Amino acid sequence: MAKVTAKLRVGNAVIEGQGETQKELFENLADTAAIFTVTRCGMCQSQAIAPEHRITGEGGKFHYYSWRCVDCGGELHLGQKMDGVTLYLKTKEPANTRGWSKYQANRGGDPGASDAPGWDQP
Numbered sequence: 001m002a003k004v005t006a007k008l009r010v011g012n013a014v015i016e017g018q019g020e021t022q023k024e025l026f027e028n029l030a031d032t033a034a035i036f037t038v039t040r041c042g043m044c045q046s047q048a049i050a051p052e053h054r055i056t057g058e059g060g061k062f063h064y065y066s067w068r069c070v071d072c073g074g075e076l077h078l079g080q081k082m083d084g085v086t087l088y089l090k091t092k093e094p095a096n097t098r099g100w101s102k103y104q105a106n107r108g109g110d111p112g113a114s115d116a117p118g119w120d121q122p
């Protein structure tokens with residue numbers, strides 16, 4: 001079966017996908033578009049947001065992915081699907097910011113990543 005490839009420009013992102021079928025290509029493009037088309041912070045509306053990747057735990061076994069607002073420190077966590085390779089945005093809570101929140105050290109930890117010791121980790 002022929003391999004299908006497509007490159008889309010969506011906002012600031014250029015998304016490239018491949019698949020053995022049109023459905024597979026579309027699914028790959030959709031999964032990627034879903035996380036790379038975040039354009040602004042849900043708390044302060046700044047467009048200065050950057051992807052963040054943190055590794056914690058013994059032997060670096062926990063990986064945390066999020067979008068971080070450079071201006072206000074807000075963060076949008078990404079979850080990992082069971083397939084082990086696909087990420088998704090955690091946009092349900094809090095609903096008023098579409099998932100964006102700020103870490104508060106005195107609140108007993110980050111609700112989105114309970115194993116994370118804190119933001120000052122490398």
Ligand SMILES: [Zn+2]
Binds near residue numbers: 042046070072
């Ligand atoms: Zn912000």
